[in-house]
Amino acid sequence: MLEINGISKTYPGVIANSDISFNINTGEVHALLGENGAGKSTLVKIIYGLVKPDSGNLLLNGVPFRPGTPSEARKAGIAMVFQHFSLFEALSVAENISLGMDNPPNQRDLGKKIKSVSESYGLPIDPAKTVGELSVGERQRVEIIRCLLQNPKLLVMDEPTSVLTPQEVDILFKTLLKLRSEGTSILYISHKLEEIRKLCDTATILRLGKKVDTCTPEKTSTKKLAEMMVGSTIKAPEKLNKPAGQVMLNVDNICCVSKSQFGTSLTNVTFDLRQGEILGIGGVAGNGQDELFAVLSGEQFSQHGSISFNGINITKFNPNQRRKIGLLSAPEERLGHAAAPNMSLIENTLITAENSQNLVSLGFIDWKKSKAFADKVIKKFDVRTPGSQNTAGSLSGGNLQKFVIGREILQNPSVFIVNQPTWGVDAAAASSIRQALLTLSENGAAILVISQDLDELLEISDQFAALNGGALSRIEKTAELSMEQIGLMMGGAKDLEARNV
Amino acid sequence: MISGGILFAALGENPFEAIRIIFWDPLFDPNFASYSRPQLLVKAGPLILIAIGLSFGFKAGVWNIGAEGQYILGAIFGASVALAFYPMESKFIFPLMIIAGALGGFLWGLIPALLKAKLNTNEILVSLMLVYVAESILASVSQGLLKNPDGYGFPGSRNLQNYESAANVEIIANSGMHWGVLFAFITVIFSYIVLTKHIQGFNIQLTGQAPRASKFAGVNPTANIVFCLGISGALAGLAGMFEVSGPSGQITIEFNSGYGFTAIIVAFLGRLHPIGIFLSGLLIALTYIGGELAQLMLGLPGASIQLFQGMLLFFLLATDLFANYKVKIGADN
Numbered sequence: 001m002l003e004i005n006g007i008s009k010t011y012p013g014v015i016a017n018s019d020i021s022f023n024i025n026t027g028e029v030h031a032l033l034g035e036n037g038a039g040k041s042t043l044v045k046i047i048y049g050l051v052k053p054d055s056g057n058l059l060l061n062g063v064p065f066r067p068g069t070p071s072e073a074r075k076a077g078i079a080m081v082f083q084h085f086s087l088f089e090a091l092s093v094a095e096n097i098s099l100g101m102d103n104p105p106n107q108r109d110l111g112k113k114i115k116s117v118s119e120s121y122g123l124p125i126d127p128a129k130t131v132g133e134l135s136v137g138e139r140q141r142v143e144i145i146r147c148l149l150q151n152p153k154l155l156v157m158d159e160p161t162s163v164l165t166p167q168e169v170d171i172l173f174k175t176l177l178k179l180r181s182e183g184t185s186i187l188y189i190s191h192k193l194e195e196i197r198k199l200c201d202t203a204t205i206l207r208l209g210k211k212v213d214t215c216t217p218e219k220t221s222t223k224k225l226a227e228m229m230v231g232s233t234i235k236a237p238e239k240l241n242k243p244a245g246q247v248m249l250n251v252d253n254i255c256c257v258s259k260s261q262f263g264t265s266l267t268n269v270t271f272d273l274r275q276g277e278i279l280g281i282g283g284v285a286g287n288g289q290d291e292l293f294a295v296l297s298g299e300q301f302s303q304h305g306s307i308s309f310n311g312i313n314i315t316k317f318n319p320n321q322r323r324k325i326g327l328l329s330a331p332e333e334r335l336g337h338a339a340a341p342n343m344s345l346i347e348n349t350l351i352t353a354e355n356s357q358n359l360v361s362l363g364f365i366d367w368k369k370s371k372a373f374a375d376k377v378i379k380k381f382d383v384r385t386p387g388s389q390n391t392a393g394s395l396s397g398g399n400l401q402k403f404v405i406g407r408e409i410l411q412n413p414s415v416f417i418v419n420q421p422t423w424g425v426d427a428a429a430a431s432s433i434r435q436a437l438l439t440l441s442e443n444g445a446a447i448l449v450i451s452q453d454l455d456e457l458l459e460i461s462d463q464f465a466a467l468n469g470g471a472l473s474r475i476e477k478t479a480e481l482s483m484e485q486i487g488l489m490m491g492g493a494k495d496l497e498a499r500n501v
Numbered sequence: 502m503i504s505g506g507i508l509f510a511a512l513g514e515n516p517f518e519a520i521r522i523i524f525w526d527p528l529f530d531p532n533f534a535s536y537s538r539p540q541l542l543v544k545a546g547p548l549i550l551i552a553i554g555l556s557f558g559f560k561a562g563v564w565n566i567g568a569e570g571q572y573i574l575g576a577i578f579g580a581s582v583a584l585a586f587y588p589m590e591s592k593f594i595f596p597l598m599i600i601a602g603a604l605g606g607f608l609w610g611l612i613p614a615l616l617k618a619k620l621n622t623n624e625i626l627v628s629l630m631l632v633y634v635a636e637s638i639l640a641s642v643s644q645g646l647l648k649n650p651d652g653y654g655f656p657g658s659r660n661l662q663n664y665e666s667a668a669n670v671e672i673i674a675n676s677g678m679h680w681g682v683l684f685a686f687i688t689v690i691f692s693y694i695v696l697t698k699h700i701q702g703f704n705i706q707l708t709g710q711a712p713r714a715s716k717f718a719g720v721n722p723t724a725n726i727v728f729c730l731g732i733s734g735a736l737a738g739l740a741g742m743f744e745v746s747g748p749s750g751q752i753t754i755e756f757n758s759g760y761g762f763t764a765i766i767v768a769f770l771g772r773l774h775p776i777g778i779f780l781s782g783l784l785i786a787l788t789y790i791g792g793e794l795a796q797l798m799l800g801l802p803g804a805s806i807q808l809f810q811g812m813l814l815f816f817l818l819a820t821d822l823f824a825n826y827k828v829k830i831g832a833d834n
Binding site for chain 2: 297298299318319320321323331333335336337338339340341342343347350351352354360363364365367
């Protein structure tokens, strides 16, 4: 149906796509597999008319196809669900959908259409609801319905499951398989191998902008797929099972009102964190993760309840006071929160390491010591940069994340709180960050990892709990949990079944 | 400068001559240089002093637009101390005036700072509005409280230049180098050290560049706002005090001359860098003097030089924009 012939695209300094060719057949689910930076996004943007290729061409049903804009691509029957949704939170579902249409019908007809599409594909949604009130999974349904209303011949989905609970993933897969049976082709972008093996008929693997192979994922082992994707074998972090020590951090019944309008307030969160233990907090984004991190790092104070560190009440301690007693944290947002983008790595050490490394004496900054500490982080954590005088913003996501995590770990925290440690980080860097966290815990630190990547939490955490609507589920031993139980802890599929599929 | 030339040509003067008179004659023409060169320091001193203070706040994203008001209050506080002691002579009076001047500006700067920290008001509006309050206070005291009893009923205070203990005299005769200018130079060095070597300077820059990171780093936002507005207020107050005890000599209704506003241009023209501010302060002072000269020699309107200063800032900001962004004509696909 869609033929991709020798597509190349070069950005200054990077070859994003180099001579990529493959075909997508009618009624097939075709996986596009690759690490961050392998060129998946660029290729998809070319198909959707957002980027023009330097060379090569596309054939749609045998006819040359060169979309100049997304609306041209949509007219040709190509629809796309982005990883980051483009929805207005303050508008209703129907209003959001009509905004993306070229000739929107009136709201009542549109509402009926949305209802009928959502029922026939098992995507229950109320067209009159405000998007701000919807869960992430429901928002994704809005995006999918928006695409389906155009009767697409090719549906492009960019990392659709990264924000869903396991149950919601099942519903999504049923919908996609129904679409396939009706003859719609699906281009499915992901780096989750198990999913691809379950869902996709064909997989094209990209690495460093080049096509590595096209294969049938069902007949290829996960290990083989991973090796093709990364280009070498990745050493999985090793986990030693050690008994947990004494309670280092006790969080008792905290409640905290979110500062952002569509944020989630924390309600009665209670847990203990022990020495040598990693507690993984899962959950779909926007269920109170940012608020929990802010309360633990000291950027926000809880209105109710208490936090104590090794017996000391630290509920009203600010971030610096917490650092002084050994509670360190690494936020999710690297640029602008964990690090200042326009400052050098040397300057960025001062953000959190000022006291523990004695980088400041009598108010004056010891630049030599700061540089030495930055260099040490760079060396120990294999941060790839020409030097510590380079700005934080000039580093790639993975390298900056290694720097941020390394900056905290080298200060020997006794409690370490980390939010999304490997978000947007390539597989090799992610694996080394996870290993570093495990090593830190083996040395006796108590670690809390907030993450939306379930595989990551299953790999490194001893105990697991999920945040759902600002409340924390029971805490269970990770090793004893099934995927289904985890899904239920994360809030299941919000009481919605895959109906009429 | 080319646009300046066009402006002057439009006003009916020879553009080359106008520019030469503004930028060259004040320094090198034998007829004017002896008067103009000291004047350069006299004008540049307060501009640099105020601009350095403003640059702290601007770096942290705290926009103090009301330096003019802090300048006036500094002058009133300084002059009040002097007049309270009149006619006693003592070497302690002048240092006391310095402290009072700084305190006056500091307190005036503290008002928008505390309002912002406690009630989250906009410091731009509050500090600007306080300029008009300060101007009213100035008018009131120069006709009332601080009016010269021997002044035959004219508004305005005693002339401090005639009061030895309170006069801000030239350190080197006929150089224009009075105590305020010396203070400005010291401030340049001081702020250079704070910004490059001290943690407070680092925190200010961090707050301006990445507010969330600065909160994460444990910088106290209230203390930061108070520090930024306080120090810019204190330095503006000092500038006012040195002006009233030196070049101006007395508190009058039209004592303030817009230094507080021009200093904003100086701060940005100097890229908020202490050395840059030092140089841009001298440059803007030169346009003041050159402008006066051009008014005298060519009959150019006084406002034209303000227009010229405005253009300088405008072009600088435009250069920044074009250095960071590319203009695209037509839709990009």
